[in-house]
Amino acid sequence: MTTHYCPTCDADTRCKIEVRSERYPVRGEEIPVEASILVCSQCGQDILDPFYDDVNLKKAYELYRSKHGILNSDGIKTIREQYGLSQRGLSRLLGWGEITIHRYEAGGVPSSAQNALLTMISTVDGMAEYLRAQGHAVPAEERRMVEKVLERLEPPNMPIADTFAQMHENLGPSIMTGYRKFNFDRLRQVIRFFASDKPVYKTKLNKLIWYADFLSFKRTTLSISGMPYVRLQYGPVPKYYGAMYDSLEENGDIDVIYDPWANGEMVSALEKPDLSLFSSQEREVLRVVREVFANDTSGTISDKSHKEVAWIQCPQGNLISYEYANELHLN
Numbered sequence: 001m002t003t004h005y006c007p008t009c010d011a012d013t014r015c016k017i018e019v020r021s022e023r024y025p026v027r028g029e030e031i032p033v034e035a036s037i038l039v040c041s042q043c044g045q046d047i048l049d050p051f052y053d054d055v056n057l058k059k060a061y062e063l064y065r066s067k068h069g070i071l072n073s074d075g076i077k078t079i080r081e082q083y084g085l086s087q088r089g090l091s092r093l094l095g096w097g098e099i100t101i102h103r104y105e106a107g108g109v110p111s112s113a114q115n116a117l118l119t120m121i122s123t124v125d126g127m128a129e130y131l132r133a134q135g136h137a138v139p140a141e142e143r144r145m146v147e148k149v150l151e152r153l154e155p156p157n158m159p160i161a162d163t164f165a166q167m168h169e170n171l172g173p174s175i176m177t178g179y180r181k182f183n184f185d186r187l188r189q190v191i192r193f194f195a196s197d198k199p200v201y202k203t204k205l206n207k208l209i210w211y212a213d214f215l216s217f218k219r220t221t222l223s224i225s226g227m228p229y230v231r232l233q234y235g236p237v238p239k240y241y242g243a244m245y246d247s248l249e250e251n252g253d254i255d256v257i258y259d260p261w262a263n264g265e266m267v268s269a270l271e272k273p274d275l276s277l278f279s280s281q282e283r284e285v286l287r288v289v290r291e292v293f294a295n296d297t298s299g300t301i302s303d304k305s306h307k308e309v310a311w312i313q314c315p316q317g318n319l320i321s322y323e324y325a326n327e328l329h330l331n
Helices: 050-068 073-082 087-094 100-105 112-121 124-137 140-153 160-167 184-195 202-220 241-250 280-292 298-305 309-313 322-327
Strands: 002-006 011-026 029-040 229-232 235-238 254-259 264-269
Touching: 002 029, 011 050, 029 050, 073 100, 073 112, 087 100, 087 112, 087 124, 112 124, 124 140, 124 241, 184 202, 184 241, 184 254, 184 264, 184 280, 202 235, 202 241, 202 264, 202 280, 202 298, 202 322, 235 241, 235 298, 235 309, 241 254, 309 322
Parallel strands: none
Antiparallel strands: 002 011, 011 029, 229 235, 254 264
């Protein structure tokens, strides 16, 4: 028993705590919780108490995190501190509002896409990849700190292909992979297909792969490669795309050529693609994407990707759900 003010009785009364099954909304989902409810022993009415409401909501948050594999506040703080980043620095790196990390470290719940991004940068390769793409948004002093930490943590002599495979070990099938578990062999053949006739700039190739996977999902509800994609400034890109190209180059699938005039890198396939891995529908998707964008430059295909609902509505740095494939301009 405890004493608490009861609005119904308009007096301090003896109260008891009852445990009931209640449902609390967390990110649009109703989470069942064994909630602690304060009840007036005199009139029997429930009493609103901020302390117990906070306790019950925290229970709901923890159950939601457990159900969806979402990092808790301590886990997020650990990721940030291992790289020596401030809350503002990490928020800027991820392209989020400056108080977002503060809110999550205080107990807020990230979305599934945000959680995936946080999980990605918890690995040395994931952070290195994201720092290459978005490091310009971080204060120079903090960026140098992260680079020093990465140098210290990077495992020696780890084959890039093995590292890339490990990055995708626990991915899919889900809506973020187009309901297909990531398949490295399929990805290899897709890249060979687009880069076998002539070298293709990486920026354009990233978009070609994305369009192929999303058009396939639009037509068949299944992606071709199972690749997850991230929304970045210049359009959708494969998750860990830097490691992807390094892995394919190490594997002997491609050659990467630097073009000093354009200050960019081009990819040239070293072998013709093996299209026997794909269905007739998938082969048709690849052909359509290649033909539609045959005359596009890296800049024009990026501009076109910026007009896609998937890029417009997805927050910066987040994984792009294949649900957006239904809005793709290609048919």
